[in-house]
Amino acid sequence: MTTDVATLLPGTDVEALTAPEVLGVMVEHFHPSLSLACSFQKEEAVLLDMLLAIEPGARVFALDTHVLFPETYDVWRAVEKRYGVRVEVYQGPSLGRQAAAHGDALWASNPALCCAIRKVGPLGEALSGLRGWITGMRRDQSPTRAGAPKIAWDERHELWKANPLADWRDGDVWAYIHERELPYNRLHDRGYASIGCTHCTLPGDGREGRWAGSDKTECGLHLDA
Numbered sequence: 001m002t003t004d005v006a007t008l009l010p011g012t013d014v015e016a017l018t019a020p021e022v023l024g025v026m027v028e029h030f031h032p033s034l035s036l037a038c039s040f041q042k043e044e045a046v047l048l049d050m051l052l053a054i055e056p057g058a059r060v061f062a063l064d065t066h067v068l069f070p071e072t073y074d075v076w077r078a079v080e081k082r083y084g085v086r087v088e089v090y091q092g093p094s095l096g097r098q099a100a101a102h103g104d105a106l107w108a109s110n111p112a113l114c115c116a117i118r119k120v121g122p123l124g125e126a127l128s129g130l131r132g133w134i135t136g137m138r139r140d141q142s143p144t145r146a147g148a149p150k151i152a153w154d155e156r157h158e159l160w161k162a163n164p165l166a167d168w169r170d171g172d173v174w175a176y177i178h179e180r181e182l183p184y185n186r187l188h189d190r191g192y193a194s195i196g197c198t199h200c201t202l203p204g205d206g207r208e209g210r211w212a213g214s215d216k217t218e219c220g221l222h223l224d225a
């Protein structure tokens with residue numbers, strides 16, 4: 001099995017591929033062992049629309065931390081209705097079970113453990129058995145994402161990872177959403193550029209509103225970009 005993108009796609013300039021072309025390549029090689037990681041932010045609004053146009057049976061999954069914003073659940077329902085898709089759900093323990101094991105408000109006392117339980121563990125389950133996954137990461141979101149490739153082998157999870165919007169800017173995303181009148185998370189209209197859990201997300205540009213006031217910048221899902 002190859003882990004070299006040049007062997008997977010011989011003669012292809014991967015960096016020159018457009019977002020729909022990246023998605024097309026991933027579908028061609030890996031569907032149905034391929035899934036889009038959806039956190040119901042503006043980037044996924046674009047990717048859902050493109051991916052389901054290419055492959056109506058494409059798979060989509062979400063990590064439900066049980067502490068998502070009501071606006072996130074609203075757009076989740078809107079997306080399922082618009083496209084007739086069923087988003088696969090992966091989740092950690094209920095808040096009650098987490099509190100019993102680790103105390104209340106783990107996000108305040110130990111956010112790394114909280115993310116491990118609510119995000120990283122469920123992501124591992126979601127990726128288990130897949131050969132490829134797709135994310136909405138963009139290079140200009142934060143310095144930790146500046147080197148995100150469009151398609152690369154994901155060493156940590158041992159499957160192919162695609163970031164079709166890696167070279168998109170904020171304005172590109174909004175232009176696509178407005179042109180096609182896509183459902184999107186309304187928190188974006190209230191200054192939230194990046195949206196995660198209620199306890200750890202404030203309004204702000206880029207990812208500055210995530211874990212604001214702490215050194216934490218990523219939840220552990222994309223440490224290798």
Ligand code: SF4
Pocket residue numbers: 065067106107110111112114115116118119196197198199200219
């Ligand atoms: S973002 Fe906050 S609430 Fe969500 S899993 Fe991580 S620490 Fe917990």
